[in-house]
Amino acid sequence: MGNEPLVIVLQHQGRKLSDRRKSLVKAHVARRVHRRRLNTTHRPPSRDEPRQDAIKEKPYTVRKFDDWRSSSASTSPDSSPGTSPNSILSKGNADPFAATVVRVDPVVNQLITFYRESHLPLQHWRKVDPDRRTSYATTFFQHIINALHDSCTGYAYLAGYATMIANITHDPAMTTTALDFRSRAYTKLHGRLVKRWAEAPTTLPWTLYAFFASAVNSHDFSAAEIHGKALRGLLQPEDKTRPHHDDRLLHSILWQDNQRAALTLTRPLFDLRCMTMSLVIGPFFNFVWRNMREVRPQNKIVALDESIARVFSETSYLIRLTDNHVAGHGRLAKSAIRKIASRSLVLEGQLLNLYIDRVSSASSPSTQREICVILAGLYWLRRAGHHEGFWPASLTPQPRRNVYNAGARIRRRIKDAMAEAGAKELSSEPTLLLWILYTGSIIEQSLGLPEDTESTWFNRIFVEQARRMGLLHWSAVESVLEEVLYRPEISPHARSYFDRFLKQAWGTAQSSKTQQLDPFDFPDDEEEGQSPGGNSPYDVEEDRISTDLHDSVYGLFD
Secondary structure, three states, X not given: OOOOOOOXXXXXXXXXXXXXXXXXXXXXXXXXXXXXXXXXXXXXXXXXXXXXXXOOOOOOOOOOHHHHHHHHHOOOOOOOOOOOOHHHXXXXXXXXXXXXXXXXXXXXXXXXXXXHHHHOOOHXXXXXXXXXXXXXXXXXXXXXXXXXXXXXXXXXXXXXXXXXXXXXXXXXXXXXXXXXXXXXXXXXXXXXXXXXXXXXXXXXXXXXXXXXXXXXXXXXXHHHHHHHHHHHHHHOOOOOOOOOOOHHHHHHHHHXXXXXXXXHOOOOOOOHHHHHHHHOOOHHHHHHHHHHHHHOOOOOOOOOOHHHHHHHHHHHHHXXXXXXXXXXXXXXXXXXXXXXXXXXXXXXXXXXHHHHHHHHOOOOHHHHHHHHHHHHHHHHHHXXXXXXXXXXXXXXXOOOOXXXXXXXXXXXXXXXXXXXXXXXXXXXXXXXXXXXXHHHHHHHXXXXXXXXXXXXXXXXXXXXXXXXXXXXXXXXXXXXXXXXXXXXXXXXXXXXXXXXXXXXXXXXXXXXXXXXXXXXXOOOHHXXXXXXXXXXXXXXXXXXOOHHHHHHHHHHHO
């Protein structure tokens, strides 16, 4: 069967082939191609191929990004067995069939394909650094492929991806697969802890990270906390010298820990100061912090706490640096972009710590208002860093169903805190209140819920607060939001929602006076008491707005 052509005939009778059947065909074809390449490289073909159970397993180790970039650049179709052609790697793919421990069957191939289709199309890397996109994505995908050489790490990753697919598609078979892979991974981990405990600081971090990420992906937060604490004991031991690890490992751990903390609104497990010293500190950020102190804009929100204002100011400054880089006005080095990405995660963790500090302190209206600001800033920063709803649900026709979606919990907590703060405390800073309501409105827009009184609460109150401040056009609203934090790309549909709900608010006000008046038909000046020449329904005076709409705004705060 070595050289005869391979022909596969699929009869689908006009129906679309299932993903499982496509995966089976792709896995079979790729394995045959790989076997032929092995037989034609620098050794004669042999029938005595090593058995799967006779191959020695090695603990998973990872090389740094620069090593992978240099090795992938020198790869060619004539390379030694076990490597993949450069033409494949440059497209974000890899040849997983050189794995010697985890057998790549159709199920494993489906999980790897799911990871590739979900993780590689990173919009922010395309926008911020297109030159580094291909090599960065290839390195991350190659990391998963290399994990298949280690059954403990490989099965842990596969269990996490299987759980994600099961949560999206509600497939019982995939749930069983996830439990099977997780059981195998735990068995291997137990044996490794018993036999290789002395090597744990150097061989276990990536393995424990695989378990940690798998638990976060499956929303098993109790298990994630256990794995995270074990990982923290290796990476941040108390009263001991901290071992040096790859920056990519630390960044990945920080990313998963922030996802766990944001989804549960709890404190991060890892010391953010240590993460900053390992990932961020350097000549670039020394320049950033010095320059930020020199040109720091005056904070127009006098009631904002200093610790919160510091996070907001640094976030605004880093976003301006990134925008200048994208526009070509000030090119940043690749290492600087990586540090900005890591610093944004640290800022998210700082906001979570500030939130827990406020929750544990005495409850007062001012504290509840600060909680609203912190949670709104947390969600805004997650949207700016592409951390909210990171995984696109490509397996379901409902695109808003994703794994990392903390918006619903944050929205509910902001609403509760606003009710506890009261109208008097919130209305003392109209600009801050408008920005909080704006953030709640973009959360509602991202959830994709059926529009009713409850699911559009923030959108309606946001429009009413803007009207009370005399902001009847979106450009005027944007100028006020920029005083806190604002980027149009974060909420591309906010303007259309604002215009639609503003028209609905005007319709409510007009229908309370007469049912025969069309809300989109401009009334006469004399009839409505407008000034001569006024031709807009938004130019009415304050006391002409419906009292019912006013009660819907502040009635819940009393």
